[in-house]
Amino acid sequence: MTPGIRPLIAGNWKMHGTLRDAAALAEAVRAGAPAGVDLLICPPFVHLHVVAAAMLGQPVAVGGQDCHAAAKGAHTGDVAAVMLRDVGATHVILGHSERRADHGETDAGVRAKAEAAIGAGLTPIICVGETLAQREAGEAEAVVAAQVKGSLPEGFLAAGGVVAYEPVWAIGTGRTPTEADIAAIHAVLRGLTSPATRLLYGGSVKPANAKAILGLPHVDGALVGGASLVAADFLAIAGAAGP
Ligand SMILES: O=C(CO)COP(=O)(O)O
Numbered sequence: 001m002t003p004g005i006r007p008l009i010a011g012n013w014k015m016h017g018t019l020r021d022a023a024a025l026a027e028a029v030r031a032g033a034p035a036g037v038d039l040l041i042c043p044p045f046v047h048l049h050v051v052a053a054a055m056l057g058q059p060v061a062v063g064g065q066d067c068h069a070a071a072k073g074a075h076t077g078d079v080a081a082v083m084l085r086d087v088g089a090t091h092v093i094l095g096h097s098e099r100r101a102d103h104g105e106t107d108a109g110v111r112a113k114a115e116a117a118i119g120a121g122l123t124p125i126i127c128v129g130e131t132l133a134q135r136e137a138g139e140a141e142a143v144v145a146a147q148v149k150g151s152l153p154e155g156f157l158a159a160g161g162v163v164a165y166e167p168v169w170a171i172g173t174g175r176t177p178t179e180a181d182i183a184a185i186h187a188v189l190r191g192l193t194s195p196a197t198r199l200l201y202g203g204s205v206k207p208a209n210a211k212a213i214l215g216l217p218h219v220d221g222a223l224v225g226g227a228s229l230v231a232a233d234f235l236a237i238a239g240a241a242g243p
Contacts (some may be wrong), residue, residue, distance in 0.1 A: 001220060002190075007241035008162065008198050008221035010040040010125065011228025012065060012093055013047075022047035026054055026062075028231030033059045036243045038221075040091055041228070045079055052088030063091030063125070066099055069112035071120075081113070081120035091123045093223070095151055097168045107150025114161065115153040125162040125200070125223065126151050128189075132169035140167070140181070141188050148192045157194045164223040165189060170203025172226060177203075179216055186218035207236035214241045 022043045033039050042063040043051045052062040068078040095110035114124040128147035130140040165185050170176050189199050202223030227233040
């Protein structure tokens with residue numbers, strides 16, 4: 001943790017569940033939200049409006065998992081940042097490695113989306129992280145630094161933008177980098193951002209490893225995938241970030 005930075009525990013629900021599941025999960029998270037920690041849940045687009053309406057005025061923020069760089073237009077299947085803001089989202093995850101892989105997203109594209117998000121009043125959470133081949137080649141720090149330099153738009157730090165380090169090989173695999181490796185990358189991220197930027201770690205975060213990971217220097221929270229779909233696990237991770 002970084003002294004003076006309030007931790008953020010974010011749940012990326014990815015493409016899971018029904019509307020009923022989403023409503024129940026959000027309510028369970030709300031009911032158990034611990035003090036002293038910011039909580040964010042990011043449902044699939046089709047569930048976002050209902051979840052955001054239910055969380056209005058509650059201590060659980062709601063975010064999107066992506067947005068388009070344009071404010072409107074002929075972009076079939078896409079969703080604009082202003083639309084997310086309009087239905088109650090306050091944050092948006094951008095440049096997740098699954099989107100970089102599934103949709104060919106580039107650093108420049110992520111930067112354009114982040115500009116749109118900031119313009120719409122959303123807090124962008126930009127994801128960076130190396131592949132296993134890049135880590136084994138000793139390139140992890142250079143890859144992550146290049147992604148940060150390429151993906152963060154001007155005004156990102158002033159707008160309170162968040163950076164999430166998610167090594168691709170740790171996502172959904174149960175594998176995590178060593179604590180020293182996480183700390184090393186986060187030190188690089190701190191050097192490239194600001195003393196106040198929230199830096200999240202993501203990749204197989206679960207109740208059993210949350211305390212150790214969240215205790216590392218410059219780790220100001222977590223971006224949680226699988227474990228965020230189980231309210232008790234997500235809340236246990238949030239509890240590990242608390243005072
Ligand atoms: O991709 C992630 C969050 O964005 C991490 O996913 P897991 O927690 O399932 O490894």
